Amino acid sequence: MKILVIGSGGREHAICWKLKQSKLVDTIYCAPGNDGIGQIAECVNIIPGSPEYIQRLIHFAQANKIDLTVVGSEAPLADGIVDHFHEANLKIFGPSKDAAILEASKVFAKRFMSRNSIPTAGFQVFKDAQSAIEYVMSVPLPVVVKADGLAAGKGVIICSRIEEAIAAINMIMVEHIFGEAGRQIIIEECLTGEEVSVLAFTDGEHAVQMVSAQDHKRIFDHDKGPNTGGMGAYAPYPGFTPQQPEGLPLYDLIQKDILEPTICGLREEGRKYVGVIYLGLMLTKNGPKVLEYNIRFGDPECQAILPLLETDLVEIMLACMENRLNDIHITWKHLSALCIVLASGGYPASYKKNLPITGLDEANAMKDVAIFHAGTSIADGQTVTSGGRVLNVVACGKDICEAKKLAYEAAALIRFDDMHYRKDIGDRAIK
Ligand code: AMP
Numbered sequence: 001m002k003i004l005v006i007g008s009g010g011r012e013h014a015i016c017w018k019l020k021q022s023k024l025v026d027t028i029y030c031a032p033g034n035d036g037i038g039q040i041a042e043c044v045n046i047i048p049g050s051p052e053y054i055q056r057l058i059h060f061a062q063a064n065k066i067d068l069t070v071v072g073s074e075a076p077l078a079d080g081i082v083d084h085f086h087e088a089n090l091k092i093f094g095p096s097k098d099a100a101i102l103e104a105s106k107v108f109a110k111r112f113m114s115r116n117s118i119p120t121a122g123f124q125v126f127k128d129a130q131s132a133i134e135y136v137m138s139v140p141l142p143v144v145v146k147a148d149g150l151a152a153g154k155g156v157i158i159c160s161r162i163e164e165a166i167a168a169i170n171m172i173m174v175e176h177i178f179g180e181a182g183r184q185i186i187i188e189e190c191l192t193g194e195e196v197s198v199l200a201f202t203d204g205e206h207a208v209q210m211v212s213a214q215d216h217k218r219i220f221d222h223d224k225g226p227n228t229g230g231m232g233a234y235a236p237y238p239g240f241t242p243q244q245p246e247g248l249p250l251y252d253l254i255q256k257d258i259l260e261p262t263i264c265g266l267r268e269e270g271r272k273y274v275g276v277i278y279l280g281l282m283l284t285k286n287g288p289k290v291l292e293y294n295i296r297f298g299d300p301e302c303q304a305i306l307p308l309l310e311t312d313l314v315e316i317m318l319a320c321m322e323n324r325l326n327d328i329h330i331t332w333k334h335l336s337a338l339c340i341v342l343a344s345g346g347y348p349a350s351y352k353k354n355l356p357i358t359g360l361d362e363a364n365a366m367k368d369v370a371i372f373h374a375g376t377s378i379a380d381g382q383t384v385t386s387g388g389r390v391l392n393v394v395a396c397g398k399d400i401c402e403a404k405k406l407a408y409e410a411a412a413l414i415r416f417d418d419m420h421y422r423k424d425i426g427d428r429a430i431k
């Protein structure tokens with residue numbers, strides 16, 4: 001088969017790497033890809049979000065007889081790429097625009113959870129700043145202020161003081177910093193507990209959980225500093241794995257109270273969901289509650305999850321698309337995986353680019369280690385940095401401790417100016 005992957009980050013590198021292991025795959029293309037992806041796939045210069053990009057991808061898929069397209073990030077899905085590909089009779093893995101609304105509109109997601117009795121934080125929706133401000137002055141703090149639409153991961157603001165809440169409301173609704181995405185806002189109760197990412201494959205009727213994972217969103221150790229796209233992840237989350245056929249309580253609880261009602265509710269509302277669904281959960285003392293839905297693999301969770309997948313990823317994707325997920329058996333390695341993100345100094349604010357990277361070959365040559373590129377490109381034959389999150393160093397081991405040790409050994413071999421990475425990835429699972 002010929003496969004086209006859409007995206008250019010560490011997640012898409014991990015997807016290409018896993019697809020490459022499939023006996024069903026002959027050639028992989030990636031639009032637009034990056035330097036690391038270019039070593040295992042053919043990069044295609046079509047950038048998601050650029051003018052007419054969906055039409056250009058369709059022409060590329062037709063001209064190159066692509067058998068299956070896989071979408072990495074949410075924006076093309078929210079733009080309806082799946083619907084356009086289907087109209088052109090092309091196979092594509094991911095939810096249609098109707099189902100993608102689950103991530104594209106947080107107001108939709110919250111109301112959907114309410115009407116389907118799916119556990120989530122209490123909330124109110126506002127269309128004007130004045131009533132939102134009156135409301136925050138009447139409720140206990142902290143509160144969470146969220147823009148309705150896609151805001152590149154920046155649309156959620158946790159406010160411990162009333163001034164912060166008012167400033168957040170004004171930024172979104174008066175200064176319009178997120179444009180149309182902030183036309184409506186949600187103000188919700190702030191939940192506490194451990195955060196865990198539960199991803200699942202679904203064919204629209206059945207949903208099969210992957211190994212659970214934990215992201216590390218803040219830039220500095222011990223969850224200090226601003227939020228980022230994710231500074232590392234590990235899988236599985238301790239005491240929580242689909243490995244046991246009878247399941248542990250948490251696994252079953254999430255399946256029964258969250259995943260199945262989500263998939264079933266969407267289908268009943270005429271929004272049948274096919275693809276990967278991501279549940280961002282808070283494990284509160286009153287049980288797991290949904291913080292957010294994503295409509296695709298998480299980044300960097302994907303980089304820690306896919307190395308543990310034993311089953312052929314293409315077979316799983318085809319089973320989802322052909323409504324026969326129940327007929328296949330998905331298996332996982334009895335190992336743990338840990339991913340460290342190497343970032344450019346200054347990220348998530350401004351940072352330098354075009355810094356030469358050394359040590360990649362040595363790190364890549366280590367057993368049970370994979371290096372997935374995120375922001376890299378090639379200049380005069382040398383791999384250089386081209387983004388804030390630059391590389392993902394992933395290692396597998398018999399447990400998180402072993403995976404962590406190996407991943408940090410590999411990370412220590414890699415160098416570029418001002419390189420920054422967290423030293424505490426996985427510690428919450430180990431202590
Ligand atoms: P994002 O992935 O950008 O949507 O950011 C969501 C992040 O905000 C989550 O990973 C949580 O850390 C945090 N968050 C969102 N909603 C809540 C909530 N109700 N209570 C506490 N933290 C929240």
Ligand code: GLY
Binds near residue numbers: 298299300301
């Ligand atoms: N790791 C969080 C996300 O992918 O949205």
